[in-house]
Amino acid sequence: MNQPRVVLGVSGGIAAYKACELLRRFSESGHQVTVVPTAAALHFVGEATWAALSGRPAATETWERVHEVPHVRIGQQADLVVVAPATADLLAKAAHGLADDLLTNTLLTARCPVVFAPAMHTEMWEHPATQENVATLRRRGVIVLEPAVGRLTGVDTGKGRLPDPEAIFAACLRVLARGTAVADLAGRHVVVSAGGTREPLDPVRYLGNRSSGKQGYALATTAAARGARVTLLSANVELPAPAGVDVVKVTTALELREAxxxxxxxxxxxxxxxxxxxxxPTDYAAVKIKKRDGVEPAPIALVRNPDILAELSEHRARPGQLVVGFAAETDQVLANGRAKLARKGCDLLVVNEVGDGKAFGLDTNEAVVLGADGSERAIAPGPKEDLADAVWDLVAARLGAAEHG
Structure with a gap:
């Protein structure tokens, strides 16, 4: 079996040292990696380090091995090009088609998926010039991951931090798994909710459920790998943030509705x-509810939470917006799912059976996706990322049909 060929471009930012971990993950998982650092990147991490970690010479000069035409061949032969970190300067050059070094030449000749993982100070990321360059790249089908929020160089904190190498690696694996058909959500903004809400009873107790958030996080990861800008509403999830995803943390159903x-x-x-x-719970106890000998606890009165899915379906925020719901059922799965689809008014409803040993907390899932148009698609058991991609396939087809309808 041929090793997937990955070009790891590294531009000149302090986060270049993190690309060493990304390179290690690619190499140890059987990928053939060619590192193409810019001249500025070599000020942060030397050529010997890239060669030692990849087991291959780092490609640094356009004029080396001229007879092999490296400025053309490296990009032509790659299955994936990922640039991490991608500085504001590198993004600008890529957006405007400049080719003044080996990496930018490689980007122009690549006919495979291209992923940028930007890293820079917040002001540079938010500058209109950078945002326009990112928008240009995304319109062309390039995948530009959103930077993470956190500690930057010095004492600064904000959006612009390179996502964790593990998360970048996971996103790249999804891109490789889909080959060239990866950017069908480019230019789209998708919102995904994940996890399970918790309704506080007192300062230490809550009413909750067993959702791990893995399916929602898989949806966010795969959407980002298909070029979308992703907002992830995370309800009590203990998972690392996917690369290129804006995470909004919530706790209760009311907080989730607002977000x-x-x-x-x-x-x-x-x-x-x-x-x-x-x-x-109707009432929240300000102090921990104590048990008392010989006294039975008072019944817990409950009040209904808002139906967020039905509300979003009824009041679409913009024309053509698609709304997808999930239905976890324990019995009469399809019958309950069809009734819920009619009641909620969403475009697609992903119905899956849950219970002991099914769905919750596992890395695998299976489902039937019901459409408001009467369609049904069964998703065979497999990784939750595969189910997520199947959902995005259906979404992308509907978005495309709406554009050309």
């Missing part, structure tokens, strides 16, 4: 994969 309505205002697609509590 979902706000995020949906600018979204092309909203996928509500979180397990939202149907009820919450």
């Amino acid at each position: 979902a309505v706000k995020a949906a205002a600018e979204a092309d697609v909203v996928v509500m994969a979180a397990a939202v509590a149907d009820f919450r």
Whole structure:
């Protein structure tokens, strides 16, 4: 079996040292990696380090091995080009088609998926010039991951941090798994909810559910790998943030509703994969509820939470917006799913059976996707990322049909 050929471009930012970990993950998982650092990148990490970690000479000069035409062949022969970190300067050159070194020549000749993982100070990322360059690249089908929020160079903190190498690697694996058909969500903003809400009873207790958030995080990861700008509404999830995804943390159903309505205002697609509590305690005890000998606890009165999926479906924030729901059922799965689809008013409903040893907390899932148009598609058991890609296939087809309808 041929080793996937990956070009790892490294531009001149302090985060270049993190690319060493990304390179290690590619190499140890059987990928053939050619590192193409810029001259500035070599000030941060030397050529010997790249060669030692990849087991191959680093490609640094356009004029080396001229008879092999490296400025053309490296990009032509790659299955994936990933640039991490991608500086503001590198993004600008790529957006405008400049080719003044080996890496930018490689980007112009690549006919495979290209992924940029930007890293820079917040002001540079938010500058209109950088945002326009990113928008240009995304319109061309290039995948530009959103930077993470965190500590930057010096004492600065904000958006612009390179995503964790593990998360970049996971996104790249999804890109490689799909080959060239990866950017069908480019230019789209998608909102995904994940996890399970918790409704506090007292300072130490809550009403909750067993959702791990893995399916929602898989949806976010695969959407980013297909070029989308992703907002992930994360309800009590203990998972690392996917690369290139804006994470909004929530706890309760009311917090999730507020975040979902706000995020949906600018979204092309909203996928509500979180397990939202149907009820919450009417009263919250300010101190821990104590048990008393010989006294039975008072009944817990509940009040209904808002139906977020039905609300988003009824009040679409923008024309053509698609809304996808999830239905976790324990019995009469399809019958309950069809009834819920009619009741919720969403475009697609992903129905899966849950219970002991099914769905919750596992890395695998299976489902049937019901469409408001009467369609049904069964998704065979497999990794949750595969189910996520199947959902995005259906979404992308509907978005494309709407554009050409």
